[in-house]
Amino acid sequence: MKTKIGILGLGGVGGYFGGLLAKAYFDSDAIEIVFIARGDTKKAIAENGLKIILDDSEMIVFPKLLSDDPEKIGKLDYLICATKTYDIETSLESIKNSITSKTTLLPLYNGVDATERLLKLFPENNVLQGCVYIVSMITSPGVIRKIGPYEKLYFGSKNISDTTAKELQTIFEKAKIESYLVPNIEETVWEKFIFISALASVTSYLNENIGGILNNPDNKVLCISLINEITAVAFAKGLVLPNTIVPQTIIKLEKSPQGSTSSMHRDFLAGNKTEVYSLTEFVVKEGLKYAVPTPMYQIVLDELLKYN
Numbered sequence: 001m002k003t004k005i006g007i008l009g010l011g012g013v014g015g016y017f018g019g020l021l022a023k024a025y026f027d028s029d030a031i032e033i034v035f036i037a038r039g040d041t042k043k044a045i046a047e048n049g050l051k052i053i054l055d056d057s058e059m060i061v062f063p064k065l066l067s068d069d070p071e072k073i074g075k076l077d078y079l080i081c082a083t084k085t086y087d088i089e090t091s092l093e094s095i096k097n098s099i100t101s102k103t104t105l106l107p108l109y110n111g112v113d114a115t116e117r118l119l120k121l122f123p124e125n126n127v128l129q130g131c132v133y134i135v136s137m138i139t140s141p142g143v144i145r146k147i148g149p150y151e152k153l154y155f156g157s158k159n160i161s162d163t164t165a166k167e168l169q170t171i172f173e174k175a176k177i178e179s180y181l182v183p184n185i186e187e188t189v190w191e192k193f194i195f196i197s198a199l200a201s202v203t204s205y206l207n208e209n210i211g212g213i214l215n216n217p218d219n220k221v222l223c224i225s226l227i228n229e230i231t232a233v234a235f236a237k238g239l240v241l242p243n244t245i246v247p248q249t250i251i252k253l254e255k256s257p258q259g260s261t262s263s264m265h266r267d268f269l270a271g272n273k274t275e276v277y278s279l280t281e282f283v284v285k286e287g288l289k290y291a292v293p294t295p296m297y298q299i300v301l302d303e304l305l306k307y308n
Contacts, residue, residue, distance in 0.1 A: 002032045005078045005171070006098065007063075008091055010037050010050065012136035012263065013108050014082030015144040017153060017177060019052045022063045024175035031171065034073055035063040036095060042066060044142030051143045070097035078168060081118070082108045085278035088117050099125070104164055106130050106155055110200070110263070111278035112193045126164055129185045130155035131192040133252075135260050147257050152178050154192075156185035187241055190234050195249050198226040200264035200279045205300040207265070211258030224250065225296045230283050236290035268307060276304045 007018035018035060025031040037045060049060040067073050076098050083091045088109070092099070099105075104126040107114035118127045132153045136146040153172065156165060165181055172179040182188050202213055202223045213219045227249050234241055242248060267274045280301045287294035 002028075002030060003077045003167075003171075004032045004034060004074060005080065006034045006036050006073065006076045006095070008036045008079060008081050008095065009083035009087075010035060010041055010045070010142075010144075011082060011084075011138050012144060012146075013132055013134065014080065015050060015138065016052060016134060016136045016146055016151070017108070017132070018063075018080065018082075019050050019059070019061045019144065020175045020177050021171070022050070023059065023061045026062065026064060032064045034065045034067070034076070036068055036073065037066060038068040040141035042068065044140070048142060053139070053143065053145045055147065055149075068094065070095050073098045075100050076103050078104050078106065078171075080106045080108060081114070084273070085109050085111045085114065085275050086273060088114065089121065092118070092121055096121075101125060104128065104160070104168070106168070108132055108153070109278075110193075110196050110275055111282060112189055113278070113282065126157070126160040128155050128157045128160065128165065128168075129189050131189045133192065135257055137263065137266065147260055150255075152180065154180045154182055154185065154188045156182045156188075158183075158185070184240070187239050190239050191241060191245065191249075194227060194230050194234065194245065195252050196262070197230055197279045197283055198223060198249070199253065200262040200275070201226055201283075201297065201300045201304070203262045203265040204268050204274070204276070204304055207269075209259055209261040209265075210253060210256050214254060214258070222296065223253070226300070229287070229292070229294045229297050233283060233286050233290060233292045233294065236292045237286070268304075274304075274308050276301070276308050280304060 007014050022033045025033050049062045051060050101124040105118050106128045108130050115127050115129050134151045135148050139145045169181045213223050227246050264274050283297050284294050
């Protein structure tokens with residue numbers, strides 16, 4: 001029997017890493033990659049394949065199966081979930097018949113509450129935690145643009161067997177995905193969340209890219225204030241993070257392409273639904289829960305909610 005891996009969400013993250021998996025295992029007798037898509041994305045990939053544009057090259061890949069029909073998809077061994085956070089419940093509901101109690105789920109969302117939300121839907125399943133560092137986005141249906149060389153995928157769990165996680169790590173490694181199976185995954189996910197939440201919030205609030213944030217003293221002060229507030233929330237939750245997490249996060253921003261921005265900012269510019277509830281409001285609510293003041297997050301949230 002083949003190991004069947006579904007990719008749910010073919011945006012910048014799911015499209016890129018799913019594309020690498022599809023390319024590596026297209027002719028495999030042991031592993032089958034399934035792209036779960038509908039609408040314009042499904043139509044574009046069916047006709048032209050999934051195109052991934054890199055800085056100096058591009059590739060076109062096809063999955064073994066492209067479908068949104070659970071009967072055609074069949075039972076999945078692994079499901080990599082990479083939709084927007086506001087689509088978690090509805091997207092999984094649509095393919096729940098392909099998810100058995102033996103399906104292992106790997107969420108690669110921007111927020112930090114995905115594992116908890118998935119376990120509410122599938123309490124008997126193995127649900128990993130995961131996050132990625134990558135600058136990539138959809139440029140049109142079925143076309144992904146990745147900027148820069150940086151790409152890292154971290155995942156793990158304190159609650160499932162090493163065998164399951166190591167099997168998935170081997171699958172990633174053979175697809176030449178730079179992935180890391182880490183024991184302290186919750187802290188790793190929060191380190192990413194501190195980065196992406198502050199970046200998404202400040203770029204959307206100021207309508208500026210990373211260069212516009214870092215090269216303007218007032219904008220940079222706001223960004224650092226947000227990083228300090230969300231870090232204080234993380235420490236109040238009892239997470240064991242480096243004492244240097246704030247300067248480390250600033251360095252990550254400085255090393256990011258100056259012309260790039262957050263996916264939430266791009267969604268605001270396009271007039272699309274955004275992840276403001278998962279990336280900005282969540283921090284304010286956690287601050288209230290743990291009695292940590294988040295005044296700058298509150299100001300940013302109040303403004304962004306006017307447009308969401």
